[in-house]
Amino acid sequence: MEIMECTNNAMLExxxxxxxxxxxxxxxSLLTPDQIDYMVEKFQSSEAMKRQVETxxxxxxxxxxxxxxxxxxxxxxxxxxxxxxxxxxRQEGRGQGIASRMLAKVYDTxxxxxxxxxxxxxxxxxxxxxxxxxxxxxxxxGEDVTDIGQGYVMDDYFLEKTL
Numbered sequence: 001m002e003i004m005e006c007t008n009n010a011m012l013e014x015x016x017x018x019x020x021x022x023x024x025x026x027x028x029s030l031l032t033p034d035q036i037d038y039m040v041e042k043f044q045s046s047e048a049m050k051r052q053v054e055t056x057x058x059x060x061x062x063x064x065x066x067x068x069x070x071x072x073x074x075x076x077x078x079x080x081x082x083x084x085x086x087x088x089x090r091q092e093g094r095g096q097g098i099a100s101r102m103l104a105k106v107y108d109t110x111x112x113x114x115x116x117x118x119x120x121x122x123x124x125x126x127x128x129x130x131x132x133x134x135x136x137x138x139x140x141x142g143e144d145v146t147d148i149g150q151g152y153v154m155d156d157y158f159l160e161k162t163l
Contacts, residue, residue: 001098003073003105006060012049015060015072019044022071022088030125035152042148044086052076058085063102065093073102075109081160082110084120103136107163116163121156130157137161 006012020040027036042048052058056076063071070093074086087102110118122129124143138159146154 001101002064003102004062004064006049006053006062009046009050011062012053012060013046014069015062016044016046016049018069018072018090019086019088022090025091026088027123030123038150038152039148049074060086061105063089063093063098065098071098071102073106075106077113080115080117082106082113082115082118084118087120099132100136110163117160118163119158119160121154121158124155124157130159133159133161 004011006015023036023040023044024033031039049058049060052074053060057078058074058076061073061075062069063073071089072086073084076083076085084106087099087106089099089102106118110116119141120133120138122133124130138161140157141160142158144154144156144158146156148154
C-alpha cells in the first residue's frame with residue numbers, strides 16, 4: 001500500500017472521481033442520492049478540492065494498493081488542531097487494516113506539523129465509523145446540525161483524539 005500526497009490538479013481530479021464513487025456506495029443507506037450528489041459537488045468535486053488546497057489550507061493524499069487507487073485522505077491544517085476532513089476507502093479495501101494504516105499516516109502528519117490533537121466530524125447515524133473511531137481513541141466533544149444549503153443538513157458528532 002502506498003500513500004501519496006496529491007501534488008497536481010490531475011491527482012485531485014482522479015481523487016474527486018473516486019470520492020463520487022465511494023460516497024454513492026457508502027452513504028446510500030444514510031443519505032438520499034440527491035443529497036449525496038449535492039455534497040459531492042459542494043465538498044468533493046475536483047473544483048472544490050482545488051479551492052480547498054489553494055485557499056483553505058487543505059491537503060489530499062491518495063491511497064493505492066498494487067497501483068490501483070482505492071482510497072483517499074483529506075486534511076485541513078488549522079491553528080491548533082489538525083482536521084481530519086476525509087478518510088475513505090473503496091469497499092474492496094475495507095476490513096484489511098488499510099484504514100488503520102491511513103490513520104497512522106494522519107497521526108504522523110499531525111506530529112510532523114506540530115499538532116498534538118486532531119478532530120473530525122462523523123454523521124450521527126454512521127455507527128460503523130463511530131465505533132471504529134472510538135476504538136482508535138477518539139472521544140465525542142460535541143455535536144451539531146449544520147445547514148449546508150438546498151434544504152440539506154449535516155447531522156454530526158465532533159470527535160477528537162489527543163496524540
